[in-house]
Structure formats: structure tokens, C-alpha cells
Amino acid sequence: MPTENDVDRELVLEQEYVTALYGRLDALREQAASGCESEDPEAAARWKAELARLEAVEDGLCFGRLEMHDGSRRYIGRAGLFRDGADEPLLLDWRAPAAQPFYTATMAEAHGVRGRRRITTRGRVVTALDDELLDPDAAGTGALVGEAALMADRTGRMGDIVTTLQAEQDRIVRDGHAGVLVVQGGPGTGKTAVALHRLAYLMYTRPRLRTRGVLVIGPSDVFLDYIGQVLPGLGEHSAVTATIARLRPDVEVSRVDPAGVAEVKGRAEAADRIAAAVWGRAGASGEAVEVEFEHQAVRLERSEWRGAAEFASGRGLPYQQARLVFQQRMVELLARRLADRLENVVFTESGEAIDGGSADGRLSAADLRALAAAGVVLGPDQDDGPRRLLDEVDVADLCKALLADVAVCGVLDDLWPALTAEEVVAEVFGELGNVQSADEAIGETRAGNDEAPGWGWSAADIPLLDEASAVLGASARTFGHVVVDEAQELSAMAWRMVMRRCPAKSMTVVGDLAQTSDPAGATSWEQVLAPHVADRWRLAELSVNYRTPSEIMAAAGEVFAAQHPGLQPPRSVRAAGESPWRRQGTLAKVGAIAGELIIAPACHVAALREGCAARVLTPGEAKGLEFDSVLIVDPARILDAPLGRNDLYVAMTRATRRLGIVHFGPVPEELAGIRELRRRVPSGRGPGA
Numbered sequence: 001m002p003t004e005n006d007v008d009r010e011l012v013l014e015q016e017y018v019t020a021l022y023g024r025l026d027a028l029r030e031q032a033a034s035g036c037e038s039e040d041p042e043a044a045a046r047w048k049a050e051l052a053r054l055e056a057v058e059d060g061l062c063f064g065r066l067e068m069h070d071g072s073r074r075y076i077g078r079a080g081l082f083r084d085g086a087d088e089p090l091l092l093d094w095r096a097p098a099a100q101p102f103y104t105a106t107m108a109e110a111h112g113v114r115g116r117r118r119i120t121t122r123g124r125v126v127t128a129l130d131d132e133l134l135d136p137d138a139a140g141t142g143a144l145v146g147e148a149a150l151m152a153d154r155t156g157r158m159g160d161i162v163t164t165l166q167a168e169q170d171r172i173v174r175d176g177h178a179g180v181l182v183v184q185g186g187p188g189t190g191k192t193a194v195a196l197h198r199l200a201y202l203m204y205t206r207p208r209l210r211t212r213g214v215l216v217i218g219p220s221d222v223f224l225d226y227i228g229q230v231l232p233g234l235g236e237h238s239a240v241t242a243t244i245a246r247l248r249p250d251v252e253v254s255r256v257d258p259a260g261v262a263e264v265k266g267r268a269e270a271a272d273r274i275a276a277a278v279w280g281r282a283g284a285s286g287e288a289v290e291v292e293f294e295h296q297a298v299r300l301e302r303s304e305w306r307g308a309a310e311f312a313s314g315r316g317l318p319y320q321q322a323r324l325v326f327q328q329r330m331v332e333l334l335a336r337r338l339a340d341r342l343e344n345v346v347f348t349e350s351g352e353a354i355d356g357g358s359a360d361g362r363l364s365a366a367d368l369r370a371l372a373a374a375g376v377v378l379g380p381d382q383d384d385g386p387r388r389l390l391d392e393v394d395v396a397d398l399c400k401a402l403l404a405d406v407a408v409c410g411v412l413d414d415l416w417p418a419l420t421a422e423e424v425v426a427e428v429f430g431e432l433g434n435v436q437s438a439d440e441a442i443g444e445t446r447a448g449n450d451e452a453p454g455w456g457w458s459a460a461d462i463p464l465l466d467e468a469s470a471v472l473g474a475s476a477r478t479f480g481h482v483v484v485d486e487a488q489e490l491s492a493m494a495w496r497m498v499m500r501r502c503p504a505k506s507m508t509v510v511g512d513l514a515q516t517s518d519p520a521g522a523t524s525w526e527q528v529l530a531p532h533v534a535d536r537w538r539l540a541e542l543s544v545n546y547r548t549p550s551e552i553m554a555a556a557g558e559v560f561a562a563q564h565p566g567l568q569p570p571r572s573v574r575a576a577g578e579s580p581w582r583r584q585g586t587l588a589k590v591g592a593i594a595g596e597l598i599i600a601p602a603c604h605v606a607a608l609r610e611g612c613a614a615r616v617l618t619p620g621e622a623k624g625l626e627f628d629s630v631l632i633v634d635p636a637r638i639l640d641a642p643l644g645r646n647d648l649y650v651a652m653t654r655a656t657r658r659l660g661i662v663h664f665g666p667v668p669e670e671l672a673g674i675r676e677l678r679r680r681v682p683s684g685r686g687p688g689a
């Protein structure tokens with residue numbers, strides 16, 4: 001056993017090293033700060049980003065040390081630092097290959113590691129050292145850090161787990177799969193944390209991702225706020241975060257669809273309906289076309305303009321671009337028809353133009369006789385007949401003039417109209433009740449329409465609008481890598497929207513099929529991904545729950561088993577020492593027993609928000625979040641939802657310490673095994689009462 005003196009001496013030595021590391025960090029920051037003054041804006045921006053990166057790694061700059069069998073040492077931290085002017089590493093970035101054994105070395109597979117030290121700091125001060133020896137022959141010098149040491153106090157926002165990343169998680173973080181990596185695991189297994197660390201790892205190993213951009217998609221703004229500090233804490237500032245709805249900031253979501261309607265809108269067939277509705281408008285209507293231009297009427301038979309339409313739609317272009325091709329073809333047809341109308345001319349030797357010739361461009365014998373009688377002497381290059389008055393340049397000018405003519409454009413618009421995504425979606429899905437009418441959707445502002453109950457867009461409309469925009473030809477911003485969290489909730493249409501933003505199909509997809517609550521959501525990853533990436537996707541699984549204590553997990557496991565017989569929920573890593581409780585109650589009394597978070601069905605949310613100081617969320621809104629103390633209200637109503645058991649399972653697994661349940665009627669059978677609390681709960685006590 002190390003003596004107190006040994007420990008103190010080690011603390012002093014590590015403090016010296018850590019102080020030197022901060023000294024180097026400060027020097028680099030100074031250099032970056034002066035770089036920010038550069039007159040070259042690009043260089044200044046680069047230095048600014050570098051300064052932000054160096055500032056973000058202040059807390060816990062160095063958190064580990066590897067002692068190798070060859071006697072060398074490697075310090076591990078949030079950023080790589082090198083001795084000034086030399087290649088010698090002072091601190092290894094946790095993402096560097098040489099740092100990996102810090103996460104993966106075990107007694108059985110030591111990777112040359114003799115000992116692993118975890119260094120805890122507060123500010124710049126080293127406060128604790130935890131040593132783990134991987135050499136069975138060496139004497140122990142410190143405490144072994146086990147899984148139970150992973151649960152630090154929660155701060156209300158997700159922190160990074162770079163100091164305690166577990167081997168099964170580290171394998172996923174460093175997985176080199178180039179396509180879609182699906183991280184599937186039960187609640188609390190660290191899927192979100194792992195996906196964000198993987199993103200930081202990819203940005204480190206593939207720096208070009210920083211310029212191509214990375215996107216993190218989460219289920220709600222609350223969730224994005226909750227995870228918002230993780231990547232900056234790992235020194236990565238450039239990720240864009242968004243919900244599916246925020247990918248279309250131009251659309252305001254103002255209504256909620258009934259579950260059945262949302263499910264229909266989420267099906268992949270919606271894409272076919274949209275495409276059919278759009279292309280059905282391309283050159284489909286009408287018979288012969290008559291255009292009035294410069295006092296001349298030109299008529300094109302249906303067979304003639306259909307040729308132009310088929311040419312335009314057969315080029316694989318989006319609708320609006322194809323429309324331009326169609327218009328160009330049409331005005332060319334019209335211009336040539338107009339040019340044909342103008343009389344042909346013959347040029348005399350002196351260059352004078354005189355009428356002559358037939359419509360087929362040849363001089364008849366009669367023409368020649370008449371011209372000779374008139375004393376016209378043809379030049380040598382007039383032998384093959386008369387010329388048209390208009391040459392190719394004139395025809396091109398005529399095309400431009402036709403395109404600028406309001407009447408002509410009106411006719412062309414009737415044949416191939418300009419469309420908006422809103423108009424298309426309103427037309428196709430209006431009967432489902434999301435929008436009152438196409439006219440309102442396209443033309444009118446919401447002002448004055450508030451009385452109209454049918455007006456507005458729902459979250460399920462966003463992927464439809466995006467699909468329509470894509471078919472019409474609008475392009476969306478794309479990213480080099482995309483992380484999709486709570487991916488089980490995305491409908492087939494939402495997946496199409498995501499895939500459009502990631503042409504390289506390099507993605508980390510995070511989810512749990514047992515937590516799906518959206519009826520349009522996923523029941524199989526294969527079904528969801530194969531249409532987009534065929535077999536370029538891989539599944540990685542996490543099995544240990546770091547959040548939910550075993551007592552709560554045992555209760556949540558009953559709900560899980562009722563919905564997914566034969567499957568296993570994740571193993572909990574620790575016990576809380578408190579079992580969950582339930583009691584019968586009423587809505588009015590919930591305020592007295594509110595915990596840190598109340599999870600309730602949507603129908604009770606407004607009343608609870610009025611009456612309780614605690615935060616109130618629906619199961620859907622609570623997705624991905626965690627709270628020390630959770631109170632679930634009216635579970636029977638939660639179970640009424642189409643995938644109600646999954647919702648209840650999600651709600652129960654948000655708690656990191658305490659869980660209470662208030663049911664209004666008889667207890668649902670899935671919760672019958674939970675300890676019943678009969679005595680009156682004292683006012684102001686949380687679910688731990």
C-alpha cells in the first residue's frame with residue numbers, strides 16, 4: 001500500500017507536470033491571440049478558431065497518464081501539446097492512436113501498458129490520483145477505478161466522458177467505418193455521449209470534415225441545449241446542431257398532427273405522391289397552343305410542344321430547371337415559326353436585299369426569270385437560293401424577346417407552371433387536414449387567418465416540404481458527417497431529408513428501437529437505412545446503463561418486457577439505494593409532491609405547469625434527457641398512446657436517483673410490482689419520499 005507520503009510526493013510531481021502543461025497552453029494562447037490581429041482576414045479567422053479551441057480545453061486539460069512497460073510515460077488530455085520547437089509530445093490528444101490504450105488496455109490485453117493513472121484537477125490544481133496497475137506482478141499503489149466510479153454528480157447539462165470512456169464505447173468512438181454506423185443501446189448506455197465523442201474523433205482524424213461541416217440532429221431544442229457543451233468541451237466548435245424542424249428555419253411549425261395523420265405523412269410513399277403531383281404539372285395540360293407576338297399569332301400543335309416537354313423532362317433535371325429547358329425549347333420553336341413567316345430574300349451583287357424565293361428556301365424558275373427581268377444580277381454565293389431575312393443571331397434575339405413577353409410567358413406557365421413546395425404539399429396532403437387550402441398556404445400570411453383552425457404546418461409537414469423543395473430543385477446545405485440522435489423517431493420521409501444533407505452518407509446514427517414513440521418511427525434499422533445506403537451500414541451495440549440505478553431499472557424492465565418479450569433491457573451499472581414508489585393521487589395533489597422533473601401526458605401538461613414549481617415535460621420532450629428526481633403522473637394515460645409502453649419506459653429511465661409515480665385510477669399492471677406508498681407524502685418532498 002502506498003503511504004500518505006508516497007501519495008503526497010506523487011501529487012507534487014504531477015502538479016509540477018500539469019503546471020508546465022498549462023504554461024505551454026498559455027504560450028500557445030498568446031501566440032493565437034496575436035495571430036487574431038492579422039490583417040489577412042482568413043488568417044485572423046483561423047487564429048480565432050485556434051484560440052477558441054485552446055480556451056475550451058482549460059478544464060481538465062490533462063486527465064490521465066500511461067506508464068508503459070518500456071519505462072516511458074504518456075500524458076493524456078483534451079488537446080495535444082508539444083515542447084516548444086520540438087516534436088516531443090508533452091500531452092497526447094485523447095484521440096491520438098497512442099492514447100487509445102488509456103481506454104482499452106486491460107490486464108489480459110495490456111497493449112504495453114503497465115499502469116494507468118487518472119488525474120483529477122480542479123482549475124489548474126491536481127486534487128487526486130487514481131492508479132490502476134495492469135501488471136499482475138507489480139505491487140498495487142492505489143485504488144482501482146471501477147464502473148461505479150463513473151457516475152459523477154449531474155449538472156443539468158451533459159458533460160463529456162473523455163476521462164471515463166469505457167472500452168466498448170471507445171471501440172465505437174474510433175470505429176473507422178466509412179458509411180453509416182448505427183449505435184444501438186438501451187437508455188443510459190451512453191449512445192449520445194459516444195456519438196459526440198466519435199464526431200470529435202472523426203474531426204481530429206479527418207480535419208477536412210471541419211471545412212465540409214458536421215451536423216448533429218437531435219429530437220428537441222431542449223435536448224440540443226442539454227448536449228450543447230460536449231463538443232466545445234472537446235475542443236470542437238464547428239458542429240451545427242438542429243432538430244429536423246430547424247433544418248427548415250423558413251417553416252414555422254404551428255400545429256400538431258393527430259398520430260395517424262403524422263404516420264401517413266411519414267411513409268415513404270409520400271415521396272412518390274409529391275413527385276407525381278409535381279411532374280404531373282409539367283407540360284400535361286392543354287391541346288394546341290396559340291401565342292400572340294408582335295401582332296402575329298403562332299400556333300403550336302400539341303404534338304409539337306409535347307416534344308419540347310418530353311425533351312425537358314427526360315434530362316434528369318429537377319422540375320424548375322427542367323421548366324427552364326422547356327421554356328427555352330418552346331421559344332426556339334416559336335421563334336423559328338415566326339422567322340419562317342418572314343419572307344425570304346435574295347441579295348443582289350451590290351448587297352441589296354429584295355424579296356424572293358419560296359418557303360422551302362429555293363428559287364423557282366419563275367423567280368429567276370422575274371429577277372432577271374428586273375435586272376437583278378445574283379452574286380456568286382446566291383447560287384443556291386435566297387436567304388432568310390433573319391439569321392441565327394436574330395433568332396436568338398427573338399427568343400429573348402419572346403421570353404420577356406408577358407403573354408407568351410403566361411402561355412408557357414400554363415403548360416409548365418412555377419410551383420412552390422408549400423403549394424404542392426397543400427395540394428397533396430391538404431385533405432389530411434394540415435392546411436386549410438392550397439391558396440392560403442401559398443398566398444396569404446397567417447394574419448387574419450388565426451380563426452381558421454385548419455391553417456398551419458406541423459412537424460410532420462417539414463420533411464414533406466423539404467421533399468417538394470428537392471423535387472422542385474432547391475438545394476440544401478450539405479455536411480461531411482451527420483450524427484442523428486434518437487434516430488428511432490425519424491419517419492421514412494425525415495430520413496430522406498437527412499440523407500439529402502449528407503451526400504457522402506457518412507453518418508453516426510444513434511437510437512434504441514425499444515424507445516420508439518412515433519408511430520412513423522423505426523422498427524428495424526435495415527428497413528430504414530437499406531433504401532439509402534444498401535449494405536453500407538453497420539450496427540454497434542452498447543449494453544451497460546450508466547444512468548439509471550438498478551432499482552429503477554428493475555421496475556422499468558417490467559414495462560420493457562411487456563412490450564418486448566424475450567429481449568433484455570441494458571444492465572445497470574450501479575444501485576441508488578432507493579427503490580421507486582407509486583401511489584394513487586389526483587392532479588391537484590401533484591404539486592405537493594413534485595420532484596425535479598414531472599413527466600406527464602400532454603393533456604395534463606398545461607395544468608401541471610400552472611400548479612407546480614417543477615419542470616413539466618411530456619415523455620417525448622424528456623427523450624434523451626436525465627434528471628436526479630423524476631415524478632411520473634398518470635401513467636395509464638401515457639400507456640394510451642400508440643406506443644405507450646415505450647413512452648413509459650423512456651419516462652422511467654430518465655431518473656438518475658429517484659422515481660415516483662402518481663396514478664389516478666387503478667395501477668397499470670406493468671407497474672404493479674412497484675412499492676406502493678400509502679402514507680400521506682409530506683408537502684415539498686420529492687419522489688424520494
Ligand SMILES: Nc1ncnc2c1ncn2[C@@H]1O[C@H](COP(=O)(O)OP(=O)(O)OP(=O)(O)O)[C@@H](O)[C@H]1O
Pocket residue numbers: 150151152158159160161164165166169185186187188189190191192193194512546547623624625626653
Ligand atoms: N463512460 C462513461 N463515463 C461516465 N459517464 C458516462 C459514461 N457513459 C455514459 N455516461 C453517462 O451516462 C448518462 C447517459 O448517457 P447518454 O445520455 O449518452 O445515454 P443514451 O444511451 O443516449 O441514453 P438515452 O437512450 O436514454 O437517451 C450520461 O449522464 C452520460 O454522461
